[in-house]
Amino acid sequence: MWNRLQRRSQQLSLGSERGQALVLIALAFIGLAAFVGLTVDAGILFSYIGHLRRATDAASLAAANQFRENRDPVDLSNMAFEMLELNGLTPLGVVAKVCDLDAPTTGIWTYNDSSLCPGETNPPTGPDTPRKYVRVETQLQVNFAFLPIIGWDSTVIRANSISEAASIDVVLAIDVSESMTVDLCYDDRDNDGDGIDDECYETTGPDSEGPNLIYEDDAATCIAVTIADGPDEDKCHPFEEVREAAKQFVGRMYFPYDRVSVVTFGRLPTVHLELDGCPQPVAADALACVVTELDDIQVEVKPLVGGDPAVHCDSGGTPRGCMTTNIGDGLRQAGGRFCIDDNGNGDCDRNEMREEAVWIVILLTDGAANAASAANPPTSFDDWICPASTYPPLNTDPPWCRDTDSSPGTRHPEGDAEYDADDYARDMADFVGCPNPNLPQPVDGSCASTAPGGQGAVIFAIGLGKYVWDNPDDPTNPRAGEWLLRYAASAGDDGDPAFDPFCDPDPGTKVDCGNYYFSPTGAGLVRVFEAIASRIFTRITH
DSSP: OHHHHHHHHHHHHHHHHHHHHHHHHHHHHHHHHHHHHHHHHHHHHHHHHHHHHHHHHHHHHHHHHHHTTTOOHHHHHHHHHHHHHHTTOOOSEEEEEBOOTTHHHHOOOTTBOGGGSTTOTTTTOOSSSOOEEEEEEEEEEEEOSSGGGGTOOEEEEEEEEEEEEOOEEEEEEEEOSGGGGEEEOOTTBOSSSSSSOBOTTOOSSTTOOOTTEEEEOOHHHHHHHHHHHOGGGOOOTTHHHHHHHHHHHHHTSOTTTSEEEEEEESSSEEEEEOTTOSOSSOHHHHHHHHHHHHHHOOOOOOOEESSOTTTEEOSSSSOTTTOOOOHHHHHHHHHTTTSOOSSSSSOOOGGGSOTTSEEEEEEEESSOOOOOBSSSSOSSGGGBOOOGGGSTTTOOSSOOSSOTTOTTSOOOOTTSTTOOHHHHHHHHHHHHHSOOTTSSOOOOSGGGTTOTTOOOOEEEEEEESGGGTOOTTOSSOTTHHHHHHHHHHHHHHHSOTTOOTTTOSOOOTTOOBTTEEEESSGGGHHHHHHHHHTTOOEEEOO
16 A cells, blocks of 8 residues: 555656646747847847948938038938938938038028037037038837847837048139130130130131131230229130139039138239138138139239339340249149248148148149249349240240250259259149148158158149140140140149059140140130039048
8 A cells, every 4th residue: 555655656746847847848948939039139130230330321421422512401311311221221210410500590400410510529620610521310120020029029229420521622723824815716616615616717707716816815905904894894815714614613612611722823923812711601701702802813914124023024135034824833832822831941830721621723724834933022033943045045936934855855953054944833743742741641652752842732734725735936845834734733643743544645635634634715614623623522531
C-alpha cells in the first residue's frame, strides 16, 4: 500500500514539473518573440533614421541651391519636401529656415532661425554680413512591425541639416578707355540684338554704319551728349551695353548676402565702390547702391599732354602716360578689394575680409594691355612702365609700351629693361588668382611659388570686340589681348596660369574656353554675364 502511494506521489510530482516546463518554454518563446520583434523594429527605426538623415542632407542642399536663385523660404521648404519624396520618403513635415532678414516687416517668422543670423555662434558667422545658410528640419513617421502587439504602433523621428549657398564677393573690373566708344561689328551677324543680321560694310543709305562699325565716336563727344540729354540718354557704345549687362548681372545677386565692388581702369584705375560700401542689411538699398555707382561711370577722354603725370601724358615725344588700357593696375586694385592693407605691411586685417565668401573678379576689356604704372598715382613720368625699345626712335609704329614678344611669347621679369605693360598685367593676374598661404582661399597650382602674395580669387575674363583678337596696331601679335585674358582666366581658375585644359591646345580666336569669354559686340554681353552667373556653386557645411 505504501509503495503504491509513493509511486503515485512520484507520478504527480513528475506531472507538475512537466507543466512548469511548458509554462517556462511558453514564456521563453514570448520573450524570444519580443526580442526578435524589438530587434526587427529597432532595425527598421535605425534604417529610417539613416535614410532620413541622408535625404535631409540632400534636401538642404537642394534648398540652398534655390536660395542662390533668390527664392523665399516657402519655396525652399517645397523644394526640400520634393527632395525627400524623390528619396522615397513621405515626411510629416518639412520646413526650411534661413536668417530671414525680411521677417520683421513681412511677419513670416515661421521660416526664420535667428541662430543663422550674424552675431550668433552656431553656425559661426561674421559680425555684420549674413551668410546663405539654410536649415532644413524634417519629421517622418516610422511604423513598427511587432511592437503594435503591445500597443506601440509607430514613432516620429526628426532630422536637420544646414547647407550653405556660397556667398559671393564680386569685383567688377571694367575698361573705360576711350576705345570703349567704338563698337565693331561683323557681317551676317546680329550685332545690335534686333534679330536681323547686319551688313557692316554698308556705307550708303539711311542705315549707313561705315566700314565695320556700329558706333564710332570719341569719349568727349558722347559724354557731352550724355550730359546734354540726361542720364538715360547715354551715347557711348559699347560702354552703355557694358553698363547694362553689369547691372543685369548684379540684379541676379542676392543682397545683402552677396557684395559687389566696382573698379574701372583706363590710364589709371579708380575704385568706385568697396565691397562693404553699400548699406546692410536691406537688399533693395544695396542693389540700388551698386546700380547708382554703375550709372555714374563714364568713359575716359584722351589724356592731355604735359604737366602732372597723374593727369597728363609725357610731352617729350614718348608715349609714357599716353596709353589708355591699364589692365595690370585694374587687376591690382580689383584683387586688393578682398584684403585691404590699411597698415601698409603687405598683410590685411582679417576683420576686413570675408573668409567664407567666394572671391571673384570679372575682368572686361576690349584690347591688350598698353599702359602700366609702377606707382599709383605716378609722381613722375619715369613711374610709367614703358620700355624705351617700344617707342620712337627705336620703334616708330605702335603698339607702344608693349613689345612684340608678349603673349604667348617671352615673359620678362620685373626689373628687366624689356618689362612692359603686358608683363605687368600678367604679374597682376598672378596676384589676383594665385594662392597665398596666409589667406583662407585654398588654390592648388604652379604659381604658388611665384606669387606668394596672391589673393586666390577666381577670375572670369571677358574680351569685347575685334581688337581683342585682331588688333590692326599690332600686326606681329594681333591676338595679344586674347592671350592675356586667357592667361588671367587660367590663373584665376586653378592657380596654374601655365596650362588650362579647356583652352589648350589653342581652340582658335573668338572662342569661349574655361573662364574666358568673348563677345563680338556690346549686345552679346548679357549672354556672357548670364553664363558667369550660372557658375556660382553650392556646398554643404554641416
